[in-house]
Amino acid sequence: MHDDRDLVEARLKRVLNERIRPALYPESVPLEVAVWHAPDEPVPVAEGLAATPEPIAVGDAWGVPWGTSWFTVTGTVPREWAGRTVEALLDLGFDEDMPGFQCEGLVYLPDGAPVKGLNPRNQWVRVGAPVKGGEQVRLHVEAASNPVILGRHPFQPTRLGDKETAGSDPLYRLTRMDLAVFDENVWQLVMDLEVLGELMHQLPVEGARRWELMRAVNRALDAVDLQDVNGTAAAARAELTGVLSAPAVPSAHRVSAVGHAHIDSAWLWPLRETVRKVARTASNMTALLEDEPDFVFAMSQAQQWAWIKEHRPEVWAKVTKAVASGRFVPTGGMWVESDTNMPGSEAMARQFVHGKRFFIDEFGVDNEEVWLPDTFGFAAGLPQIIKAAGSKRLLTQKISWSQTNTFPHHTFLWEGLDGTRIFTHFPPVDTYNCSMTGGELAHAARNFKDKGVARHSLAPTGWGDGGGGTTREMVAKAARVRDLEGSPAVRWETPADFFAKAEAEYPHPPVWAGELYLELHRATLTSQAKTKQGNRRSEHLLREAELWAATAAVRAGAPYPYAQLDRIWKTVLLHQFHDILPGSSIAWVHREARRTYELVAEELNGIIDAAQRALAGDASGGTLVFNGAPHARGGVPAGGAARPEPGVRTSVRERDGGGHVLDNGLLRVEVDARGLIVSIYDVEADRETVAPGKVAGLLQLHPDFPNKWDAWDVDEFYRNTVTDLTEADEVSLVDGSVRVRRSFGSSSVTQVLTLSGRRLDVDTEVDWHETEKFLKLAFPLDVHADRYASESQYGHVFRATHTNTSWEAAKFEACNHRFVHVEEPGWGIALVNDSTYGHDVTRTAGEAGTTTTVRVSLLRAPRFPDPETDQGVHRFRHALVPGATIGDAVREGYVVNLPERRVPGDAEVAPLVTVDDDAVVVTAVKLADDESGDVVVRFHESRGGRARATLTPGFPVAEVVETDLLERPTAEPRRHDGPVPLTLRPFELVTLRMKRA
Numbered sequence: 001m002h003d004d005r006d007l008v009e010a011r012l013k014r015v016l017n018e019r020i021r022p023a024l025y026p027e028s029v030p031l032e033v034a035v036w037h038a039p040d041e042p043v044p045v046a047e048g049l050a051a052t053p054e055p056i057a058v059g060d061a062w063g064v065p066w067g068t069s070w071f072t073v074t075g076t077v078p079r080e081w082a083g084r085t086v087e088a089l090l091d092l093g094f095d096e097d098m099p100g101f102q103c104e105g106l107v108y109l110p111d112g113a114p115v116k117g118l119n120p121r122n123q124w125v126r127v128g129a130p131v132k133g134g135e136q137v138r139l140h141v142e143a144a145s146n147p148v149i150l151g152r153h154p155f156q157p158t159r160l161g162d163k164e165t166a167g168s169d170p171l172y173r174l175t176r177m178d179l180a181v182f183d184e185n186v187w188q189l190v191m192d193l194e195v196l197g198e199l200m201h202q203l204p205v206e207g208a209r210r211w212e213l214m215r216a217v218n219r220a221l222d223a224v225d226l227q228d229v230n231g232t233a234a235a236a237r238a239e240l241t242g243v244l245s246a247p248a249v250p251s252a253h254r255v256s257a258v259g260h261a262h263i264d265s266a267w268l269w270p271l272r273e274t275v276r277k278v279a280r281t282a283s284n285m286t287a288l289l290e291d292e293p294d295f296v297f298a299m300s301q302a303q304q305w306a307w308i309k310e311h312r313p314e315v316w317a318k319v320t321k322a323v324a325s326g327r328f329v330p331t332g333g334m335w336v337e338s339d340t341n342m343p344g345s346e347a348m349a350r351q352f353v354h355g356k357r358f359f360i361d362e363f364g365v366d367n368e369e370v371w372l373p374d375t376f377g378f379a380a381g382l383p384q385i386i387k388a389a390g391s392k393r394l395l396t397q398k399i400s401w402s403q404t405n406t407f408p409h410h411t412f413l414w415e416g417l418d419g420t421r422i423f424t425h426f427p428p429v430d431t432y433n434c435s436m437t438g439g440e441l442a443h444a445a446r447n448f449k450d451k452g453v454a455r456h457s458l459a460p461t462g463w464g465d466g467g468g469g470t471t472r473e474m475v476a477k478a479a480r481v482r483d484l485e486g487s488p489a490v491r492w493e494t495p496a497d498f499f500a501k502a503e504a505e506y507p508h509p510p511v512w513a514g515e516l517y518l519e520l521h522r523a524t525l526t527s528q529a530k531t532k533q534g535n536r537r538s539e540h541l542l543r544e545a546e547l548w549a550a551t552a553a554v555r556a557g558a559p560y561p562y563a564q565l566d567r568i569w570k571t572v573l574l575h576q577f578h579d580i581l582p583g584s585s586i587a588w589v590h591r592e593a594r595r596t597y598e599l600v601a602e603e604l605n606g607i608i609d610a611a612q613r614a615l616a617g618d619a620s621g622g623t624l625v626f627n628g629a630p631h632a633r634g635g636v637p638a639g640g641a642a643r644p645e646p647g648v649r650t651s652v653r654e655r656d657g658g659g660h661v662l663d664n665g666l667l668r669v670e671v672d673a674r675g676l677i678v679s680i681y682d683v684e685a686d687r688e689t690v691a692p693g694k695v696a697g698l699l700q701l702h703p704d705f706p707n708k709w710d711a712w713d714v715d716e717f718y719r720n721t722v723t724d725l726t727e728a729d730e731v732s733l734v735d736g737s738v739r740v741r742r743s744f745g746s747s748s749v750t751q752v753l754t755l756s757g758r759r760l761d762v763d764t765e766v767d768w769h770e771t772e773k774f775l776k777l778a779f780p781l782d783v784h785a786d787r788y789a790s791e792s793q794y795g796h797v798f799r800a801t802h803t804n805t806s807w808e809a810a811k812f813e814a815c816n817h818r819f820v821h822v823e824e825p826g827w828g829i830a831l832v833n834d835s836t837y838g839h840d841v842t843r844t845a846g847e848a849g850t851t852t853t854v855r856v857s858l859l860r861a862p863r864f865p866d867p868e869t870d871q872g873v874h875r876f877r878h879a880l881v882p883g884a885t886i887g888d889a890v891r892e893g894y895v896v897n898l899p900e901r902r903v904p905g906d907a908e909v910a911p912l913v914t915v916d917d918d919a920v921v922v923t924a925v926k927l928a929d930d931e932s933g934d935v936v937v938r939f940h941e942s943r944g945g946r947a948r949a950t951l952t953p954g955f956p957v958a959e960v961v962e963t964d965l966l967e968r969p970t971a972e973p974r975r976h977d978g979p980v981p982l983t984l985r986p987f988e989l990v991t992l993r994m995k996r997a
Ligand SMILES: [Zn+2]
Pocket: 262, 263, 264, 374, 465, 578
């Protein structure tokens, strides 16, 4: 037979596009349209409905950037349409290629009942099926004229990312506002042809099935009368029933489709817009659930649910009803889909506490699946936290974005730093925005690494990023591939149903130990320094606020600010969202975040001050030092207050050859005339810290213009070009410290070097006005080490200092919390920080041997999506601790993040709990969230070894019980009126709840 395959495929494409799809709405009449533009920010629904609109015509421009316009559309269904299906077509000026990234709307009935969302792939509102004719139609559309930030020429700097700089030129033009007859037969024919056409292209040309589909499609196209598509669509469909009814082969891949809309809690839009995005998407999904009995939708991020409840009660009513039906499913169990690299131990835990508690309180749902499709890498502390929260499964697809290495599994056990294993699935469809195309399904089946031993994968299906959700077209396609030869078999299922099947069929999945490092988006550890600093400050202030408020409650009967702490925690957790803390949002988001963190600090300091005043006694009685850290220091117990002890004195002298020498008997530091550290001598260990011939505390400036994703990415080639900032404007002695001022480009920097016990503190203030540059602070260290440690949640991880394999080479920028640590057996060095996360550690070969250089990442200056990223003044504290063990690194990390507080008073404060082994670190002391008055203490083994310790409560205890993170007992309560013996495995995390006697 002659090969006419190309001819038929081209025919299908043209006829579908130019004849069949245009016949979907064969008749239409225009609606009357009027509009009221809200003067500034969005208004309550009632206000928008009550406003007096003015006429506007199709073709008119509307929509200032970030504006809100309330359209009122009215019309009458023509009598002659009686018996037919009629829809309103409301095209606000959409570009179909950018769902979620441009204007959007939410349609209401005149009484304020939400109908559904409008977005580029969802422009219709069903009026009647069938209509009687003569019905009056009146709809209101709350339209948001959100600008396109990531447009057809992506990553171009734009001022549209902040309302304050976006201007007032209208962005959109009303395109179509009609009532139209919907031809169900034509729509079904489109669905048939799309499914078969897409499947056909995925099948091998050598196989018979491909040709069967092609012949059937060709017959269907023959049956279409191009002058009367509506009259012949049914006949065309009849030609396809045979190929559509052939069942899937027994070994077909099984896809669990989960209706989904990945909605970034803020990104290319501000937080307040996400409140509305969520309402639009939820309205769409409740409507779709009513129309489609098989469909299942899952929504993550308790914060987004809470927004609906608070701001859109009319949508909330529909959502709660749909949840009760079991098909609108709360998933994820986190407050937001947060970053997981940077959040500290307790904050990561509280993401689950607040997320899971919301779903339990509202719906009685305690879900066990962690849903993080889009997060930029996964810290090795996470498995233990997931388990401690009572969850046991993880889903993400993001590691498929890695640039260098291909991850070897799609379904596996992920082992965290403490050995906890979590059943993990990476959807092989490689997207969280699956739209049920044949190409996506075939890719999932082909790509699935575990085939032969497992058969099931999950496909999050629906428009995401900016929202929209699943469409009726996706549901129609899923129905056709439920059991279709050549295609994976698709079922709508909940995440829990999927995981149950995946676990059952795969009892011995492979294991991946350690972090899930994303080989991309590494600059998110540095971009938007003030957002990161705000997070770090807030986490430590929250620790102090809980500790001192609990202590004041137990010791002095002071009220515990339950509601206030709950609210502040949720604010801090929200800002750990995977585009806020990583610094990848528009200017508006980060401007608001800076202000929010200021308010959080103010409020938490207020709580801390009040608690400490309640504890400190007579204010005229001298000075007390409150130590909020988990280790005793300067004679003050951890979690207590006492009179301060004098510190070690530093002597200062001139250095031969210029510069200064700082000496406190423990460390001797030489700073040369350029203000560079040429020696840090550990007197006790009798050894030098700085690598031979190198200088420490060196600022290095790199050009930094990644190939794409400016705020997200730093590409490896940035390291090829570097400028060492060695010229000093001034080197001087100030109060026993060396102060160095430098200027470079349009920027200037002041560094102050101070000896403090075994620490050399390096305080850096940068007035940063660079563009597309990367500023690093380098410490070349005389240490030969194959690996180094970075603090992570409830422990630390090791990474190689070499680049033997592509996996190691790809980790050229990585995340730490408060410290990195390198060591030779018996002697190590910690570099601690008060607010930076990004760093790199490399090996340098010299005549005296191989040394190790640790560099922290201070600032970047990408121009997308915030063209002014990080411009202005920044302050950082770093400290080098020669001779430090891991235990010292842990302790000094807390010291720089929790400065002591000096408070007037005379009453020394005994800690609420004392642990007799510094390896066991208390991460939280608080009163129980259920307001019972119980004291909750969380602690972990911090050094990666075994610990036997004794925890001694400083108050009468009736009962002690071990709990999960949500403070729910996991064991039988034990009666205890004294010390509690502890035995901990490496990095083990424990929560104890103590009932007060
Ligand atoms: Zn995202």
